[in-house]
Amino acid sequence: MLFLFDIDGTLLRRMPPAHRQAVCDGARAVYGVELTPPDLGQTAGMTDSAIAWRLLTERGVPAETITRGLPAFFVAAAEAYERHVPADLRPYQIAHVTEALAWLRERGAALGLVTGNIQRIAWTKLGAAGLAEWFGCGAFGDEAAAREELPPRAVARARAVFGRDFAPERVYIIGDTPADIACGAAGRYRTVGVATGSEHSLEHLRACDPDYLFEDMRGIRTIPL
Ligand SMILES: [Mg+2]
Incomplete structure (x- = not known):
């Protein structure tokens, strides 16, 4: 996955x-x-x-x-x-993120990015936050204006980087906004909402009907993998 x-x-x-x-x-x-x-x-x-x-x-x-x-x-x-950018963005890591990434990696999950950030900004930001090494591939905000175009690009790159195919139902798009859920649903991927962003509450995200919805990253462990 x-x-x-x-x-x-x-x-x-x-x-x-x-x-x-x-x-x-x-x-x-x-x-x-x-x-x-x-x-x-x-x-x-x-x-x-x-x-x-x-x-x-x-x-x-x-x-x-x-x-x-x-x-x-x-x-x-x-x-x-x-x-x-501040040299150290680790204080801005959201709680439970690294535990969730470690838990997924232990289960053999491939990890990547679908972000609106310009690619070079994304990697600089994650590097300053001590998170870059978790992610093997991604699709980025300088590749398309429409977020819906990003997940298929990230999946194609994951195939090349990780050397295996990922069926859409084994691909999970995780984010804090309705746009994240919509871009995942557009590609028929699994969608995971997390209410850790500044703009969208759990209730707001629930209205977007994600496959999974969590208050924070601890919820990832409840996905049956
Ligand atoms: Mg976001």
Whole structure:
């Protein structure tokens, strides 16, 4: 089986706003658009690409200009993130995460990521949090604006990295927002909601009808594997 984890609100939370600042810095460097972290508004569950599209469209940047600038934007944002990120993000690990990862690994599960983060930001963030080495593959927010496009990419990569096939019913998409549940359901994968994020309560996630729903990562142990 393959477990694909979201990052923000699922593995880590309440971090200083280095990622938001990085998006602002990237937008200024590449598009000349001035933003501050609060301008990003509600971003839970969104890919960094979708966040960039929303902000830049609101500021009147034409679609073709956005598209042309995105590769440079991803690099500029990642470089800015590396300047702003605290050296140690371990204090922002959500409780019970490492125990859940260890429990899954002991049972032979392959572990990966499905995150809206730009890939380079994702690995920097997880490295600073001491979590990077758990994950063998992933799909990331600089690969598509629509989160639904990410799980199939992550599953294809897992096949290459782990050297085995994963049937959809053996793939679990884990996250803290309705968007995580929706992207898993779109690919007919198993969906796991965890109410550890800042925006969505257990009741809110229940309305999205995930296959499994937990208050925190301790619930992972109740999945019959
Ligand atoms: Mg999240």
